[in-house]
Amino acid sequence: FMPAAVHRSLAPARSSRAVLSMVATEAPPATPAADTTVHSASAMTLSRFMLEQSMKNQEYQELEALMSSIQVACKMIANLVSRAGITDLTGMQGGGGSVNIQGEEQKKLDVISNDILKECLRYTGKLGVIASEEEDHPVLVEEAFSAKYVAVFDPLDGSSNIDAAISTGTIFGIFEEKEECLVEDDADLDEARLKCLLNTLQPGDNLVAAGYCMYSSSTILVFTMGNGVNGFTLDPTIGEFVLTHPNIQVPKRGKIYSFNEANSPDWDTGLQNYVEAIKSGKGESGARYSSRYIGSMVGDVHRTLLYGGIFGYPGDKKNPNGKLRLLYEAAPMSFIVEQAGGKSTTGKERIMNIHPEQVHQRVPTFLGSADDVTELEKSLK
Numbered sequence: 001f002m003p004a005a006v007h008r009s010l011a012p013a014r015s016s017r018a019v020l021s022m023v024a025t026e027a028p029p030a031t032p033a034a035d036t037t038v039h040s041a042s043a044m045t046l047s048r049f050m051l052e053q054s055m056k057n058q059e060y061q062e063l064e065a066l067m068s069s070i071q072v073a074c075k076m077i078a079n080l081v082s083r084a085g086i087t088d089l090t091g092m093q094g095g096g097g098s099v100n101i102q103g104e105e106q107k108k109l110d111v112i113s114n115d116i117l118k119e120c121l122r123y124t125g126k127l128g129v130i131a132s133e134e135e136d137h138p139v140l141v142e143e144a145f146s147a148k149y150v151a152v153f154d155p156l157d158g159s160s161n162i163d164a165a166i167s168t169g170t171i172f173g174i175f176e177e178k179e180e181c182l183v184e185d186d187a188d189l190d191e192a193r194l195k196c197l198l199n200t201l202q203p204g205d206n207l208v209a210a211g212y213c214m215y216s217s218s219t220i221l222v223f224t225m226g227n228g229v230n231g232f233t234l235d236p237t238i239g240e241f242v243l244t245h246p247n248i249q250v251p252k253r254g255k256i257y258s259f260n261e262a263n264s265p266d267w268d269t270g271l272q273n274y275v276e277a278i279k280s281g282k283g284e285s286g287a288r289y290s291s292r293y294i295g296s297m298v299g300d301v302h303r304t305l306l307y308g309g310i311f312g313y314p315g316d317k318k319n320p321n322g323k324l325r326l327l328y329e330a331a332p333m334s335f336i337v338e339q340a341g342g343k344s345t346t347g348k349e350r351i352m353n354i355h356p357e358q359v360h361q362r363v364p365t366f367l368g369s370a371d372d373v374t375e376l377e378k379s380l381k
């Protein structure tokens, strides 16, 4: 087991570093920058974090099992994604039936990530229903359909980037099932199943937890349970997610906008004017904004959370509701951004208020720094 020493290189991790340094106060003050791979037993791992949260608040006890299975699934997916080129896991699923209900051809890793998440969530026994981007319809978890939670997820967001090894991610949201979904033995199963399935269609405001795991130069899991947002980096030397981004607060205003500008000819004038203004320093802040767009929502939202600014996938003449799915992309990400002090909107209304009518419905999405999103809303009006 490695002796306690301290990371000196990662500025954002001050608080976890503080935790580590409390333990290692006797350690020499400045560890040479070269020494970057040590964690002490007192590291704030995600498992320990959840344990402490559920000791403080009983409500989190049941979520602890769910978060434990989600982190296992993300570690497995991270491993597969990082070795996709070596293990022939790039490319399309191929063969019949590899087009999901949205008409998108599925990547091999879309299907595998979906199976991994389904399996990891199933064995918690806490889930009655799951809805996934890769499942045409919500799936009833037979073993536990009298359980308490509903999980919605995009198993591998941005998978169009996977073959180029550009960042991708998993997005998840957890709802509580509505009371009447609890099925008694003699109940009419079909009716109950319908109720359970309908339980999947809940507004973002009903989320009890949401998060994403980004697979990039680091694997970072960021989530909220409605009590702030925390980020954990996977340390491959111990195979654990370690707290590196405590209590994330998105800057009130940023200097970066993130849209697929190739669609701008089809945007409405208000949005075109807004982007022109911030590009040329004629926006409210007077600053000239720069553009960043990865084309993976998880990567673009993660950067926006840390650096500020605005990310969006607007509706346009071709796709009036844009591209992002409300239930397992826009709503979970909106919960995280709002919990980090940011804002999220369709341009007309708060995304978290919207009651989904279909599992795969799309919604125009703008989220990020509160002042930037407010300025955009004014332009769209």
Ligand SMILES: O=P(O)(O)OC[C@H]1O[C@](O)(COP(=O)(O)O)[C@@H](O)[C@@H]1O
Pocket (backbone or CB within 6 Å): 104, 133, 154, 156, 157, 158, 159, 160, 260, 295, 296, 297, 298, 313, 323
């Ligand atoms: O290539 P486009 O049209 O800009 O779309 C990019 C957007 O589509 C997505 O890839 C959609 O997600 P999926 O990959 O899960 O279908 C988002 O991650 C991203 O923000």
